[in-house]
Amino acid sequence: MVTVTININGENRTATVPPETTLLRALRDNFNLPGSKLGCDVGDCGACTVIVDGKPINSCLMLAAQADGRKVLTIEGLASMNGVHPLQRAFEDCASLQCGFCGPGVIMSAKALIDENPDPTIPQIRDALGGNLCRCTGYVKMIEAIQIAARVMRGETAEVNR
Amino acid sequence: MACMWYPIGFTVAANPSSAVVKMDEDGTATLLTGTVETGQGSLTILAQIVAQELGIATDDVVVVSADTDATPMDTGAIASRTTYVTGNAARMAAEKVKLMLFDVAAPMLGVKPHQLEAKDHKIVVKGYPQRNMHIADVANHARVVTGEPPIGSASFNPATVALDPETGQGKPFGTYVYATQIAEVDVDDETGEVEVIRMVASHDCGTPINPMLVEGQVEGGISMGVGFALQEEILFNAQGVQINPNLTNYIMPTSLDMPEIEVDIVDNYDPTGPFGAKGVGEPTLVPTAAAILNAIYNAVGVRITSLPATAEKVFNAIQAKREAEPKQITA
Numbered sequence: 071m072v073t074v075t076i077n078i079n080g081e082n083r084t085a086t087v088p089p090e091t092t093l094l095r096a097l098r099d100n101f102n103l104p105g106s107k108l109g110c111d112v113g114d115c116g117a118c119t120v121i122v123d124g125k126p127i128n129s130c131l132m133l134a135a136q137a138d139g140r141k142v143l144t145i146e147g148l149a150s151m152n153g154v155h156p157l158q159r160a161f162e163d164c165a166s167l168q169c170g171f172c173g174p175g176v177i178m179s180a181k182a183l184i185d186e187n188p189d190p191t192i193p194q195i196r197d198a199l200g201g202n203l204c205r206c207t208g209y210v211k212m213i214e215a216i217q218i219a220a221r222v223m224r225g226e227t228a229e230v231n232r
Numbered sequence: 233m234a235c236m237w238y239p240i241g242f243t244v245a246a247n248p249s250s251a252v253v254k255m256d257e258d259g260t261a262t263l264l265t266g267t268v269e270t271g272q273g274s275l276t277i278l279a280q281i282v283a284q285e286l287g288i289a290t291d292d293v294v295v296v297s298a299d300t301d302a303t304p305m306d307t308g309a310i311a312s313r314t315t316y317v318t319g320n321a322a323r324m325a326a327e328k329v330k331l332m333l334f335d336v337a338a339p340m341l342g343v344k345p346h347q348l349e350a351k352d353h354k355i356v357v358k359g360y361p362q363r364n365m366h367i368a369d370v371a372n373h374a375r376v377v378t379g380e381p382p383i384g385s386a387s388f389n390p391a392t393v394a395l396d397p398e399t400g401q402g403k404p405f406g407t408y409v410y411a412t413q414i415a416e417v418d419v420d421d422e423t424g425e426v427e428v429i430r431m432v433a434s435h436d437c438g439t440p441i442n443p444m445l446v447e448g449q450v451e452g453g454i455s456m457g458v459g460f461a462l463q464e465e466i467l468f469n470a471q472g473v474q475i476n477p478n479l480t481n482y483i484m485p486t487s488l489d490m491p492e493i494e495v496d497i498v499d500n501y502d503p504t505g506p507f508g509a510k511g512v513g514e515p516t517l518v519p520t521a522a523a524i525l526n527a528i529y530n531a532v533g534v535r536i537t538s539l540p541a542t543a544e545k546v547f548n549a550i551q552a553k554r555e556a557e558p559k560q561i562t563a
Contacts, residue, residue: 168271
């Protein structure tokens with residue numbers, strides 16, 4: 071067993087887990103954060119995407135022990151007491167998700183992109199979502215929502231206007 | 233380019249949907265339906281239909297769905313049928329509620345029930361909008377004074393005529409939808425690789441009750457169609473065991489594979505549908521692969537007759553075509 075301490079969504083959390091435990095399993099089973107989804111478990115689908123030290127990663131491919139001492143942001147860390155994150159708001163207003171299973175991963179990939187590049191082009195957005203599979207939407211309304219959220223986060227528009 | 237028509241509901245076989253609508257004393261309504269929401273937005277559509285019939289807001293309709301013990305029977309979210317079949321049942325159930333409210337309101341407003349309409353949360357005398365009652369007051373009166381709680385139920389099963397086994401004649405479906413999709417592709421004639429650059433999709437789904445959801449269905453259908461046309465293939469070994477049962481080598485479209493999509497909703501009206509609506513589900517992906525393969529023919533002159541049109545197939549077809557053509561000797 072290994073004991074890990076991870077800063078998850080701004081809070082230090084500690085758990086003792088078998089060494090082969092992935093970060094995804096630890097988030098879902100030990101830290102009670104089931105927002106990150108278990109899809110393929112081999113890094114193909116991106117439904118488990120979380121942000122570790124500013125970079126989007128597949129949490130099914132990282133061991134919980136590798137995340138020890140790092141900062142992890144999950145979908146649960148986006149909304150605040152003031153409401154949902156601009157990305158979540160834009161995804162809702164644009165009907166960007168259908169079944170929604172890929173949603174947490176897509177939104178975390180988008181968050182990592184906008185944090186690094188506040189004014190992404192459509193090809194840059196497509197590139198950032200390249201590791202997130204979606205079977206329902208054709209990605210069209212996700213790309214639209216990410217552009218809108220980026221505008222809101224840059225302070226150019228207060229509201230999500232489709 | 234490819235055109236298609238597609239039926240809504242089952243082929244002749246019964247595929248009913250039932251619905252129960254009740255109006256509460258606060259002017260909100262509850263819809264009970266057996267259908268299930270899978271993300272396509274069908275419960276939003278049903279709430280919109282009930283709201284439109286009762287003259288209230290979509291937010292004022294609470295939808296209780298998919299509890300097979302407690303909700304009325306529905307054949308299911310299949311066959312592109314929910315908006316048309318379940319939507320008709322929901323509209324008819326809401327209409328019954330509305331007529332009950334008219335019966336209660338008519339004597340209070342001093343008119344006959346058929347002179348009333350429901351709009352803006354009110355029961356209104358047609359042509360005299362100042363003569364009205366709030367729908368909540370009417371619903372409450374129906375409950376506590378006349379003793380006729382406004383509750384309606386209805387079932388809808390598309391009207392069909394069985395196919396004659398000898399002539400094939402009949403009317404197997406309640407309604408049909410129509411679509412045309414146009415693909416613009418870039419084919420690399422040295423490698424056979426095909427890139428879909430742009431898709432334009434024109435769909436007649438009757439009245440688009442929620443155009444944003446129609447767009448979502450079309451865009452999603454096209455992504456499945458692009459995969460069907462160019463990428464997705466279940467491969468088996470000699471023993472019949474699938475050799476690509478994972479997303480590593482069963483290749484479905486990513487955001488990088490998707491073309492630019494332009495959705496053109498052809499506003500139409502089907503008198504048999506709820507407020508003229510038909511449906512949009514499976515039809516969105518029916519013409520996509522055909523349009524892409526026709527575009528490949530238009531680009532490089534080869535017909536690919538099996539799916540998916542992988543780079544290997546397209547390359548081999550281009551090579552075969554070149555070998556069959558007489559050699560051109562340059563001067």
